[in-house]
Amino acid sequence: MQTAVTARKRTSLAGWLTEPTLAGMRRRKALLGYLFVLPTILGILVFTAGPVLVSFGLSLYKWNVFRPPTFVGLENYSRLVSDTRVLVSFANSARFVILAIGLQIVFSLLLALALRQRMATWMRYYFRTTFLLPFLLSGAATGVVLSYLLHQEFGVVNYYLGLLGIPRIPWLTSSDVVLYTVVLAYLWQFVGFSLITMLGGLSNISSEVLDAAEVDGASGWSWLWQIVLPMLSPTLLFSAVIGVIGGLQIFDQPYVMTRGGPGDASRTAVMTLYEAAFKNQEIGYASSIAVILFVVILAITAFQFAMSKRWVFYQ
Amino acid sequence: MQSSWPEKKNARAGHSVAEALPRHGRRWLLLLCLFALSVIMVGPIVWTISTSLRTPAASFSLPPKWLPTDMALENYAEVFARIPFWRQIFNSFFVTLSTVFGQLCTAALAGYAFARLDFPGKTLLFWLVMATLMIPLQATIIPVFVLISRIGLSDSLAALIVPALFTAFGTFLLRQYFMQAPKEFEEVALIDGANQWYIFSRVYLPLTAPGLAVLAVLAFNGTWNEFYRPLVFLITDANFTIPLGLNTLKGYMMTGSISVVLAGVSLSLIPVILVYLFGQRYLIEGIMVGGLKG
Numbered sequence: 001m002q003t004a005v006t007a008r009k010r011t012s013l014a015g016w017l018t019e020p021t022l023a024g025m026r027r028r029k030a031l032l033g034y035l036f037v038l039p040t041i042l043g044i045l046v047f048t049a050g051p052v053l054v055s056f057g058l059s060l061y062k063w064n065v066f067r068p069p070t071f072v073g074l075e076n077y078s079r080l081v082s083d084t085r086v087l088v089s090f091a092n093s094a095r096f097v098i099l100a101i102g103l104q105i106v107f108s109l110l111l112a113l114a115l116r117q118r119m120a121t122w123m124r125y126y127f128r129t130t131f132l133l134p135f136l137l138s139g140a141a142t143g144v145v146l147s148y149l150l151h152q153e154f155g156v157v158n159y160y161l162g163l164l165g166i167p168r169i170p171w172l173t174s175s176d177v178v179l180y181t182v183v184l185a186y187l188w189q190f191v192g193f194s195l196i197t198m199l200g201g202l203s204n205i206s207s208e209v210l211d212a213a214e215v216d217g218a219s220g221w222s223w224l225w226q227i228v229l230p231m232l233s234p235t236l237l238f239s240a241v242i243g244v245i246g247g248l249q250i251f252d253q254p255y256v257m258t259r260g261g262p263g264d265a266s267r268t269a270v271m272t273l274y275e276a277a278f279k280n281q282e283i284g285y286a287s288s289i290a291v292i293l294f295v296v297i298l299a300i301t302a303f304q305f306a307m308s309k310r311w312v313f314y315q
Numbered sequence: 316m317q318s319s320w321p322e323k324k325n326a327r328a329g330h331s332v333a334e335a336l337p338r339h340g341r342r343w344l345l346l347l348c349l350f351a352l353s354v355i356m357v358g359p360i361v362w363t364i365s366t367s368l369r370t371p372a373a374s375f376s377l378p379p380k381w382l383p384t385d386m387a388l389e390n391y392a393e394v395f396a397r398i399p400f401w402r403q404i405f406n407s408f409f410v411t412l413s414t415v416f417g418q419l420c421t422a423a424l425a426g427y428a429f430a431r432l433d434f435p436g437k438t439l440l441f442w443l444v445m446a447t448l449m450i451p452l453q454a455t456i457i458p459v460f461v462l463i464s465r466i467g468l469s470d471s472l473a474a475l476i477v478p479a480l481f482t483a484f485g486t487f488l489l490r491q492y493f494m495q496a497p498k499e500f501e502e503v504a505l506i507d508g509a510n511q512w513y514i515f516s517r518v519y520l521p522l523t524a525p526g527l528a529v530l531a532v533l534a535f536n537g538t539w540n541e542f543y544r545p546l547v548f549l550i551t552d553a554n555f556t557i558p559l560g561l562n563t564l565k566g567y568m569m570t571g572s573i574s575v576v577l578a579g580v581s582l583s584l585i586p587v588i589l590v591y592l593f594g595q596r597y598l599i600e601g602i603m604v605g606g607l608k609g
Contacts, residue, residue, distance in 0.1 A: 029432045033433065033434035036428035040421050043478075044443070048447040049443070051455035051456075051462070114348070130357050134360070138541075139558075140558035141580045145363050145580060159377045245451065251543050256562055273453060283461070286457055301449065
């Protein structure tokens with residue numbers, strides 16, 4: 001009997017697979033498993049995992065697309081650390097991320113807590129929808145709209161501020177102001193996104209716990225610090241990680257609004273990468289910027305997770 | 316724990332300003348603040364639509380008029396005259412729908428395999444997929460650009476679609492949904508003589524319809540709004556997707572009328588608003604699961 005089975009295995013692959021036994025079914029499922037994951041695995045190897053490794057490789061070459069690449073070792077990296085434009089853009093990105101993500105988390109948390117108030121269903125629905133609305137739009141569209149609204153002379157924002165007696169603010173034309181403008185524009189577009197995350201986090205905390213502590217008279221601050229924040233810490237960590245990863249890669253909205261200017265005042269790391277690679281055709285040099293950006297993102301994410309062991313509280 | 320409660324009650328005696336207000340007064344103040352904020356959130360969008368309907372001469376008028384007064388639809392005609400906007404609308408739909416469909420297919424297959432089929436190396440392959448979730452677009456864009464040009468796809472819509480057909484996030488998401496589906500259904504189907512493909516496509520796939528909807532809505536929004544990859548891969552106006560078209564339109568209109576540009580912006584908002592109206596449940600679920608790139 002056993003020899004017959006092995007003989008059949010050797011003679012016919014189809015028979016081996018279609019065998020109407022449990023073992024046959026297990027084999028069919030395994031084969032199906034490989035077939036099912038094949039497109040995704042191949043796609044990821046070709047368009048994600050492979051390219052990351054290639055980026056590391058390319059960063060060691062000098063290559064302007066038209067001539068064959070030449071190996072230059074770490075030259076791109078030594079050029080990078082003395083390239084003021086690159087350094088300025090990384091510093092801008094860092095300032096942007098600290099301000100934008102910090103404010104985004106604080107505001108969305110406050111909004112989420114405010115929306116816990118008793119209010120009519122339509123009202124809650126109205127607030128949730130209006131806060132999320134800008135998030136639905138493209139960064140290009142909001143960039144266009146905000147650059148008109150923030151125009152120093154003709155902009156609607158300065159008009160209303162003028163009514164309050166505030167002099168016209170050079171939102172997009174002063175190198176001292178423009179980065180804050182980019183932060184505000186980011187907040188306008190993305191605060192709704194993290195608000196939804198926070199609402200999700202709050203809804204995971206049993207409302208008895210939240211309300212009991214409130215009714216029990218924990219004062220506002222201690223309620224926030226001793227109940228809400230610890231309970232919400234996984235959500236806060238998640239928002240911080242997603243925010244930093246996304247914030248360090250922000251491009252669309254600031255690019256459309258400012259093109260990195262005036263001067264380099266709102267130039268982000270990604271804009272420098274974009275210009276080096278696709279305007280100046282310096283593929284190798286741009287790759288070294290990409291590698292640094294990648295390593296920075298990984299390091300910060302790892303750091304956030306390492307620190308989280310101290311303050312994130314999982315139920 | 317219990318013993319500390321009375322202490323807190325005492326602590327409350329140190330009153331703050333907020334506490335001094337009567338409770339319902341605080342509530343109204345809070346609602347007022349929320350309402351003011353919601354006006355700031357929606358204001359720019361209302362202004363966009365009403366200004367897009369204003370004659371170019373009046374488009375800079377201050378104080379801003381919030382209601383559309385002129386109904387100047389010629390701004391909309393002007394968008395189509397200035398840039399190949401019909402073409403760009405088609406391009407955006409083509410790229411978005413192909414990407415959404417492709418991601419649904421590849422992620423459903425892979426998600427199902429990782430959730431419900433056993434094969435040697437499964438765990439390893441799954442961690443490979445998970446590891447690529449951490450890789451930012453910026454770390455891959457240059458080699459992908461080189462690859463795309465080498466295979467002759469630069470300045471084509473395929474350059475946007477092909478690399479986006481595969482999704483680590485979508486695979487992860489759908490795997491979760493497949494894992495929640497009851498195991499017993501497979502046994503019942505087997506007794507009825509169903510084969511493995513039937514079990515996947517007719518038994519479990521319909522069960523994960525909510526998961527597919529979440530992925531579809533997220534992929535639709537993400538792709539429709541995408542700006543960076545189109546900017547890198549596309550050169551010709553006629554191949555542009557809408558966000559890129561708006562960017563050029565803004566450039567053309569630097570000294571001209573902003574109402575034409577805002578007409579283009581208004582048109583670009585329609586699909587995402589519609590998707591939100593019909594699929595907000597799924598969008599919100601998707602955000603909570605944690606997925607939105609870019």
